[in-house]
Amino acid sequence: AELSYPDRLNCAVELLDKMVAGGHAQSPAIHGADASWTYQQLLEKVDRIAHVLKDDLKLVPGNRVLLRGANNPMMAACVLAVWKAGCIAVPTMPLLRAKELATIIDLAKVDAVLCADDLKEEIAGAMAKSPVPAGALYFNAAGADALEALMAAKPASFDAVDTSAEDVCIIGFTSGTTGRPKGTMHFHRDIMVICDCFPRSMLKVQASDIFIGTPPLAFTFGLGGLLLFPLRYGACAVLLEKMTPALLLAAIARYRATICFTAPTFYRQMAPLAHEHDLSSLTRTVSAGEALPLATRISWQQATGLAMIDGIGATEMLHIFISAAGDDIRPGATGKPIPGYQACIIDENGEQAGPGVTGRLAVKGPTGCRYLADPRQADYVHNGWNLTGDAYQVDADGYYWYQARTDDMIISAGYNIAGPEVEDALLLHPLVTECGVVGCPDEERGQVVLAYVVLKAGTEGTPELAKELQDFVKRTVAPYKYPRKIEFRSSLPRTGTGKLQRFVLRQEATGQN
Ligand code: 3UK
Structure with a gap:
């Protein structure tokens, strides 16, 4: 991968103009x-929004703009307009509540907000607690004060701000499951x-490709x-805003999509329904997030006849850094570092571990972790190597x-015992x-393996079935890994990015003991 770029670089200009x-x-x-835009039409929207940011919100390069919306064309245009105006995008997950949004406003020192009209409520609550100097504009909205109305009065072309390749353009908040959210800064470059990197080497993208999927634009996987x-x-x-496994399958068929991005749980639910849809357009499917x-x-x-392209990425690394496609796929493995990236395994003494030893994953490459004023930077980056926590x-x-995950190892x-290995077996x-x-805490063993299981619709979770599942795991992996406890559930808690919580x-499990 030849990754050299000019010193002056505005990524919106590269991607659009x-x-x-x-x-x-x-x-x-x-x-x-409700809308389909050509590149020309998208450019025009972006340029009009950039004018609104400059003229109406009085933003200057370097200002931070919180973005809030489901996956739709206007949300995409807003991200690009923020970059074109030389500002910093702070995308937020649609499911976040006022309290979480207020934390982000404070941490990222947000100057202005662009929010989809249907997500108004929580941001209004957040701004009451944590004021935003330039205020908010709402899109996908009608009325004289809507972003669309302001755009209509602007010229259709905007001179992009001449940013440096190393100006920050995005602060991505991690979908972290515990603790204070962490903002990760990334440059235009x-x-x-x-x-x-990933789309070139693993997907071999062509202009004729049609991308579809579920991850929010507020999550760097989806962006x-x-x-x-x-x-x-x-x-x-x-x-598309509203996605379920059945809707995604129908949309793939309707739009003749060629490349699909989603998380494992979606593929799991789509597989049994796949035969009901014409998926003949689909040639590459990418799984990430867990x-x-x-x-x-x-x-x-x-x-489907499709070999899944698995890839591990992280908000800290911006996107995927280990993956495999085509003949290089080795089922069960994530893959190899993609061209441009290096990886190694660090053992418990901090030394590089050889094959077959479980240790901490370390990665290095053209992107990496830059936390926004957070002491946890020193935990994530050691000597230029990023420790992802896996x-x-x-x-x-x-x-x-x-x-x-390093904290999910069961002793x-x-x-x-690695929980996911037992999950794979089940x-x-x-x-x-x-x-x-x-x-699950246990006096005798320290911990015992506890499995929360969702059964196929119509199946009853009986003690006999629990016993059968235990025996099944013992036959599939080393017997000591079998779940000594099994609990049946109708669903499992997941994050907005599809990760099991x-x-x-x-x-x-702790509460039960
Ligand atoms: C886990 C995986 C095994 C892993 C992400 C693609 O997930 C993304 O970013 P997050 O910051 O989480 C990072 C953590 O998620 N993970 C992600 N993918 C895999 N574990 N196999 C995988 N294929 O624990 C990692 O450290 O939410 C994924 C692109 C951009 C992203 N931000």
């Missing part, structure tokens, strides 16, 4: 539920880097996969095998649809 000038003006850029990557290659993005269980990879491949093994061929009677059972495995399960 240059594509329009380079022959993509009339190509489709974004399909939303970092945006170009992620566009030129890259559903906006930045398509624009970089003159391709097109489908942005570990891809082998059973999910297999059921997806059996249902326990991994590397094999003799250089493939990386996920074990667990039972002296054995180290998911191979035909009656299990979802599961979460955590350590193991800490919630652990709290429940």
